[in-house]
Amino acid sequence: MRHERTRQLSAGFAEVYGRQPAFAVRAPGRVNLIGEHTDYNEGFCLPMAIDRDVQIAVAPVTAGRIRARSCEADGEALIRLGEPLAPDAATPWADYLRGCIQVLQQAGEELVGCDLLLTGDVPLGSGLSSSAALEVATMHALLRAAGRPRPGTAIARWAQRAENDFVGTHCGILDQLASSCAEAGRAMLMDCRDCSLQPVPLPAGGRIVIADTGKRRGLVDSAYNQRRAQCEAGAAAVGVAYLRDATLHQLQAAAADGRLDADSLARCQHVVAENGRTLAAAACLRAGDAAALGQLMDQSHDDLRQRFGVTCAELDAMTGIARSLPGCLGSRMTGAGFGGCTVSLVVESAVPAFTESLLARYNQDWDLPAAVYVTGAAAGAGDVDLEDTGDG
Ligand code: ADP
Ligand code: MG
Numbered sequence: 001m002r003h004e005r006t007r008q009l010s011a012g013f014a015e016v017y018g019r020q021p022a023f024a025v026r027a028p029g030r031v032n033l034i035g036e037h038t039d040y041n042e043g044f045c046l047p048m049a050i051d052r053d054v055q056i057a058v059a060p061v062t063a064g065r066i067r068a069r070s071c072e073a074d075g076e077a078l079i080r081l082g083e084p085l086a087p088d089a090a091t092p093w094a095d096y097l098r099g100c101i102q103v104l105q106q107a108g109e110e111l112v113g114c115d116l117l118l119t120g121d122v123p124l125g126s127g128l129s130s131s132a133a134l135e136v137a138t139m140h141a142l143l144r145a146a147g148r149p150r151p152g153t154a155i156a157r158w159a160q161r162a163e164n165d166f167v168g169t170h171c172g173i174l175d176q177l178a179s180s181c182a183e184a185g186r187a188m189l190m191d192c193r194d195c196s197l198q199p200v201p202l203p204a205g206g207r208i209v210i211a212d213t214g215k216r217r218g219l220v221d222s223a224y225n226q227r228r229a230q231c232e233a234g235a236a237a238v239g240v241a242y243l244r245d246a247t248l249h250q251l252q253a254a255a256a257d258g259r260l261d262a263d264s265l266a267r268c269q270h271v272v273a274e275n276g277r278t279l280a281a282a283a284c285l286r287a288g289d290a291a292a293l294g295q296l297m298d299q300s301h302d303d304l305r306q307r308f309g310v311t312c313a314e315l316d317a318m319t320g321i322a323r324s325l326p327g328c329l330g331s332r333m334t335g336a337g338f339g340g341c342t343v344s345l346v347v348e349s350a351v352p353a354f355t356e357s358l359l360a361r362y363n364q365d366w367d368l369p370a371a372v373y374v375t376g377a378a379a380g381a382g383d384v385d386l387e388d389t390g391d392g
Helices: 002-017 092-106 130-145 152-167 174-181 220-238 248-256 262-287 290-306 313-324 348-365
Strands: 023-032 047-060 065-070 073-080 114-120 186-191 196-201 206-212 328-334 341-347 371-375 382-384
Touching: 002 023, 002 047, 002 114, 023 130, 023 174, 023 341, 047 130, 047 174, 047 371, 065 092, 073 092, 092 130, 092 152, 114 130, 130 152, 130 174, 130 382, 152 174, 174 186, 186 262, 196 262, 206 313, 206 348, 220 248, 220 262, 248 262, 262 290, 290 313, 290 328, 290 341, 313 328, 313 341, 313 348, 341 348, 348 371
Parallel strands: 065 114
Antiparallel strands: 023 047, 023 382, 047 114, 047 186, 065 073, 186 196, 206 341, 206 371, 328 341
């Protein structure tokens, strides 16, 4: 499958630009197993890269400009190097590339002109971070074309800055760091304070099943900004810079003194508890205890529903159905919430029946384009071998 996509990308490149690409790079989407709304509180999360990615074929040119097309979006973007850039509504998808170019140039990287063709099979806008995959793949394309080093953590930070400052989406570092630095076959315990990562094994005999509710996130920005503000209020009330350093006891004391409102207290309690659950989940994986991990995933979802208030009827329905099915060890929403995907841990032998029943039962009640993806843990971003396009 991967080889076939790469072959098509090369053929598409030749068709569009009239010559062969010099090289290709890739960066995966991600799913977070646990640790939600913790990243901007300098806490912990536990993502893994999924086996869907954005691939970019590249050929350098002598002119000081970058030309880009996507197999999944209309239009051609022409971006001049060395000039200030602005978003362009004619090719909004290319704003992610413009943002990456701007950030790299601000960081002093000397970029070279090139032709790019990108293709992705991370579903767009489902919460599996096709945007981070696009940014991180773009970083690899631009830096490799320029013959520059490609440091994984720096690439993640640059990609996050491109999304925050240029595209204008508020996001923590989770998505970009997972796409950039994940290891194959592992989940990554991520400390969002210093971007350090510890690989942990996935449970033998268990599979990760992602279910897209088909509900697109509305109102996310305002609700997301409000949750962030409530977390900041909690940190300020107990006198720390980030909730990572607050305890449940301190938060309760602040609420009892009237320094923190009840709503914000509940939000902050989720974050502190979620950090604990995430560390416990990594310990479960190290110990090979899939059942205990599943329970933590259930608890995480329930807290995101009750105290953090970022689930929705569709996410609650999808996780509820999943938990009722044989072989499901745990199920929770993943990503920012208000729609998007769930992630379930399922006993391998039960996966075919699980995915079929999950979709069938969800579709009975919801007229939405739901989808299910069974995924392994893929490697983080890197090169794609253009030669190796045989039928492997
Ligand atoms: P998510 O990151 O959850 O998939 P976002 O809204 O953050 O959702 O990012 C989706 C956007 O990323 C798309 O609307 C598009 O602009 C861009 N994008 C991602 N993959 C591609 C692709 N293969 N081709 C063109 N644009 C893409
Ligand atoms: Mg995104």
